[in-house]
Amino acid sequence: MTYVNLAGEATPLPDPDAEAVVRANDRAHVFHSWSAQGALAPLPVAGGLGASFWDYSGKSYLDFGSQLVNLNLGHQHPDLIASLHRQADRLATIQPAMANDVRSELARLLVEVVGEPFAKVFFTNAGADANEYAVRMARHSTGRNKVLSTYRSYHGGMGTPIGLTGDPRRWANEAAANGVVHFFGPYPYRSPFHSDSPEQETARALEHLESVIVLEGANTIAAIILETIVGTNGILVPPPGYLAGVRELCDKYGIVYIADEVMAGFGRTGEWFAFQGFDVQPDLVTFAKGVNSGYVPLGGVIISAKIAEFFNDKVFYGGLTYSGHPLACALGVTTFEVFRRDHILEHVRDLSERVIAPRLDGWLETHPSIGEVRGRGLFWAIELVKDRDTREPLVPFNPTAAQNAPMAAFAAACKADGVWPFTHYNRTHIAPPLVIAEDELNRGLDVIDEALTITDQAIGA
Known part of the structure; x- marks a missing residue:
């Protein structure tokens, strides 16, 4: 051809x-x-x-x-193709319970670029199961069930993530929405709060979110999950101070802040991860897509030290046969090399x-x-x-x-x-x-x- x-x-x-x-x-x-x-x-x-x-x-x-x-x-990309060949020639696959060089190196690189307070990485096959497992970690570590997500969002096409999704793709799959509560995120151009400035949008959106937290019962809410910049549903860039305000509410009420970086991560916004452009620190960061450009399916959750330590003496009930697949992780390591070299x-x-x-x-x-x-x-x-x-x-x-x-x-x-x-x-x-x-x-x-x-x-x- x-x-x-x-x-x-x-x-x-x-x-x-x-x-x-x-x-x-x-x-x-x-x-x-x-x-x-x-x-x-x-x-x-x-x-x-x-x-x-x-x-x-x-x-x-x-x-x-x-x-x-x-x-x-x-x-x-020639470097990714060459990396795939090298890894396939050496070790095509190994189960996740064993240690593997490219898997551990990619985890190290991910923790390095997000910095403190992150410590570990759980690898998945894609973005949907990354969000699934991030929610599971939040629920296990807090002992709470509810998860808040915005309308005009997309978090994946299966299980909990489709329930978290705030667009019409959820409607035919409502049974998956156990414990999910939706709220309005900021959207200055079409403000649901009738705001007339970005600053006012931030203030009113945070007031709305806190009202939802209080009315739903803060002690029942495990996590708030947000696409740092909403992707398919509008490339909605949060107005100044909004994400920092969400962080403050999470700290106030003991809620885990999950940043969904599946689409916005890996350089898409000019940062390694989009949240790094907003002076905010989540508790869990989910990724996929750009980690290796989808050449081999890969996703994951970058976990803060506090949440990782919770599971030091408690079993994490979750796993995947192909978690941290060597072919996928080798391409992730090469992606870091290409990003830095070029x-x-x-x-x-x-x-x-x-x-x-x-x-x-x-x-x-x-x-x-x-x-x-x-x-x-x-x-x-x-x-x-x-x-x-x-x-x-x-x-x-x-x-x-x-x-x-x-x-x-x-x-x-x-x-x-x-x-x-x-x-x-x-x-x-x-x-x-x-x-x-x-x-x-x-x-x-x-x-x-x-x-x-x-x-x-x-x-x-």
Whole structure:
């Protein structure tokens, strides 16, 4: 399907016969997530390199969603591929009850970058089970059951995490929501507290949260779990002082603070972990996705010394056959090496401040369908509206296919011009691989800029 030229660039070649086989087998035998199966027409993907992937017709797409915001080091990163080969040649797998060099080294690196008061790491297979086990640790160590999470959140598609989730994916799975209580997090652009400034939003959001804690019974609440920056549900950056205020409430009432860093971690915001940009310290930090760019499934919980010590003489009732899988952990160790050697965090901050922020701010002047832009690092949202004065969303919350037509047309235009966008309801997100080059980033932004004329036309502008 591809060849690599002398410059080291992968060039896609059409292969319609292979495409036909992939399409047929997929439709006949693959059951896809979050979908009515009969209406699906998945794109058959033949390959990828860096910030791009391509289909079997040879059409290439800039990956502006990093797949599911996990491909932080891009497609087919040579260091990750080499690391996978080395580890497979040496030791492909070993059970979690045994000690393993790459597993323990990755744990050491994780504790090192988050610093005190963290001490240990429990490895999982993904972000959902990382959140599952973080909640379990909080419940065991506090002797309490309830967990508070926000509306407009996503914490995973199984068990407790789907119950914690605050979007429509939870609705068909309510039985999983044992002990979960939802509250409103801050969202200055659409303030549920009728605030007129970020500072007021922080104060009112914290007042609301404390009211929920008191009314639910503080001595029944094990944990509060928050996406440090809400991901799929809006790239909602907490206003100044909010996370510090949550920390204070947790300390006041003896509640464990869990930072869900599954999407926002590993450089996505220009920090190792997003919470490090807000001068706050959680008790448990969950991670996955960018820890090894999803090349082999991996997640985990970084545990504070206090909670880790609780289990020194008490059994932790939890475990996974593939916890700390050597292939996955080897790639995690290599990810740290690549980040440091190639100055990935600095690259992300530079592109964010010098390229993305000014371009998106400029679009507020040229695209009347844009209500707000917000974000950090390579993690941005463009919120689209019918009317800037009323802030009515371009498409409603949880839209039908017919209601979603303007966003579907926008996405189709992006794809036609070689950019695969990440859209959700009335937003498009900017979340390309962290290794994206400046010219690639600008080319993708050019395509989105042009496609936004469709959303402008949809509101009659």
